[in-house]
Amino acid sequence: MILKDLGEFRLIDRIARHIKLSSRSIKGIGDDTAVLRYTEKKYLLFTCDMLIEGRHFLRTSGGYLIGKKSLSASISDIAAMGGEPRFFLVSLGVPASLNLKYVDCIYRGIRDVAKKFNVDLVGGDTVSSGNIIVNIALLGEVEKNKLVLRSGAKEGDEIFITGFIGGAAEGRHLTFSPRLKEARYLARNFKIHSMIDVSDGLVADLGHILGSSKLGAVIYERDIPISKSAKNFKSAIKEGEDFELVFTMSRGEGKRLTASWPFSTRLSKIGEVCRRRKGMSLVRKNGKKESMIPGGYTHF
């Protein structure tokens, strides 16, 4: 059997099955970041993202946007846990024939994001490679009582999303800004039951929350905020790399949240969490209910 036949999510399940965590780890594979013991009041968050030329970006996008995207994607993962990013390493694979200016631009993109979000570049590795490869390994921290996992959704929860989805393939995947301040506001001021960032697509990532929480959901087409640059509704909810936050909370907390949301970033309630056996369904604008199979962008 080759990887293409197995698929990315089943490969990750396969890897996870062999892993026994020691008591030093709170959460390993299966959330936006790993969660590790740290101080009395805080957990350490640990995540990595590998971006490869031709898959995640084209060389013609320019080094600056590539650098920006690589660190932003990892910060988005820390945000989705309710945490703050702190330190990161860059592993860079680049062709020996690449112009030095191009490499400088990659690092400038990375540094600009690092500065904006107050994260320290503390090291890395550089190797020669046929394609450009950028791997970010990011450490963050979160107060123990602010940690938000995928697995905490509850029946009756309302489902929210920040910003607009869709249009990643049309260029938004290079220009997004991670929702760190929104996530920290949520974690600090509300009881968030579950949260994830949209990297595989809304349907797939809400599916990750529901799978981890052993629940189902109904979402409403009329309430899902679609970016103007999206090709169409179906591609917008499946494509991935939106890096918006999807989260769930009780009806009461939801009411309090919508009444007090202080950001210009759009906030939308898009559905409700229900029992697992009801599965995941989408109510179309015409009122018809469609069953959704969680699936999104997969690498294989």
Next chain:
Amino acid sequence: MILKDLGEFRLIDRIARHIKLSSRSIKGIGDDTAVLRYTEKKYLLFTCDMLIEGRHFLRTSGGYLIGKKSLSASISDIAAMGGEPRFFLVSLGVPASLNLKYVDCIYRGIRDVAKKFNVDLVGGDTVSSGNIIVNIALLGEVEKNKLVLRSGAKEGDEIFITGFIGGAAEGRHLTFSPRLKEARYLARNFKIHSMIDVSDGLVADLGHILGSSKLGAVIYERDIPISKSAKNFKSAIKEGEDFELVFTMSRGEGKRLTASWPFSTRLSKIGEVCRRRKGMSLVRKNGKKESMIPGGYTHF
């Protein structure tokens, strides 16, 4: 200007120049790992290594040895700081057409090393890629008073090396075992002034210690332990990927160390640290002194 003309070490210098560390970081770029604030008694160590098919291994070497090498190389970096490895992430790039068994072998190699050295695999990323790429991001810890940097060598120090060097290109780069127990024994029981692991080659890595410490050195051909599988003496001291420890300590500590070394791993005193203006020189078996220019394996 292209990267090939600049060279790897000058690229790293160039990157490092733009970086301002916050007070949360003790040491950034310029040692085997980054050193970060952690608990009252310990520092956090943070390092990454990217291995690429065709540069660091061939597909015909088999997944198991590739997996083993990737984690072992990062553990070697933590060892060279005097620390203990704790948690790691694997970013894996693999062709969608790759056999699943091959990927299982990579993870089996990684897991076997993780088990041996008591490190937890806590997450990662999987992406499709033309070549096989393995990036390891590893976290470790070290007691504050056991931390060993490259920059602490002192004039008059004796220079030691573990094991044998050379023969990496002949296959040893895939089968080495990181010198973790030796490094921990050294850090716990002796005052080690400086330490590094030999990844770029003995001449280059001793050069890194001397550069950071602003000193020179004399090493003796007759005392340098060369592996039987090495092509010749010159290639052995320049090739890299030996993953042995090079360290310096005072003459008194050196005497105490050679009298009490408890491991079967060979320990060799290969030279002395001297003033910077004397540079780095090699005394050949015939007694002739040659000036050495620190240079080793470079990726560009």
